[in-house]
Amino acid sequence: MSEDSQIFVIKTTANQEKSVAMALARIVKKEKLEIRAILAPDELKGYVLVEAPKPGTVEIAIQTIPHARTLIKGSSSISEIEHFLKPKPVVTGIKEGAIIEVTSGPFKGEKARVKRVDEGHEEITVELFDAVVPIPITIRGDTVRILKKDNE
Numbered sequence: 287m288s289e290d291s292q293i294f295v296i297k298t299t300a301n302q303e304k305s306v307a308m309a310l311a312r313i314v315k316k317e318k319l320e321i322r323a324i325l326a327p328d329e330l331k332g333y334v335l336v337e338a339p340k341p342g343t344v345e346i347a348i349q350t351i352p353h354a355r356t357l358i359k360g361s362s363s364i365s366e367i368e369h370f371l372k373p374k375p376v377v378t379g380i381k382e383g384a385i386i387e388v389t390s391g392p393f394k395g396e397k398a399r400v401k402r403v404d405e406g407h408e409e410i411t412v413e414l415f416d417a418v419v420p421i422p423i424t425i426r427g428d429t430v431r432i433l434k435k436d437n438e
């Protein structure tokens with residue numbers, strides 16, 4: 287292909303980014319449109335990023351999609367959106383001594399103190415407050431909510 291890809295931005299209704307992205311993916315597949323990638327990052331509310339060679343392709347694709355408001359004029363490059371493409375460890379921001387609440391699994395609703403953070407495996411080791419005997423348990427970092435950050 288002679289043209290390089292560009293990143294185009296679709297403005298959407300708030301909290302409809304994922305549904306717009308899914309609908310766009312269905313249309314691209316059905317119509318065999320030349321759209322290479324669709325991204326709806328959680329940090330970017332109200333927008334969907336699309337990789338395509340020209341804006342006309344994206345405009346055609348979003349015409350029938352509910353909640354897809356408009357295609358923003360201009361384009362971006364991969365380097366401008368690169369930070370959305372790198373996964374962030376789910377344990378970022380969780381420190382030893384923090385008080386957390388478990389949000390899923392067998393210990394859902396339990397409060398605990400963080401004893402160890404393993405960023406490599408994205409896990410934390412905690413001791414439950416309501417346990418008769420304080421036994422350290424290791425759980426995934428995305429199954430907790432921080433209640434208190436510092437050790438008080």
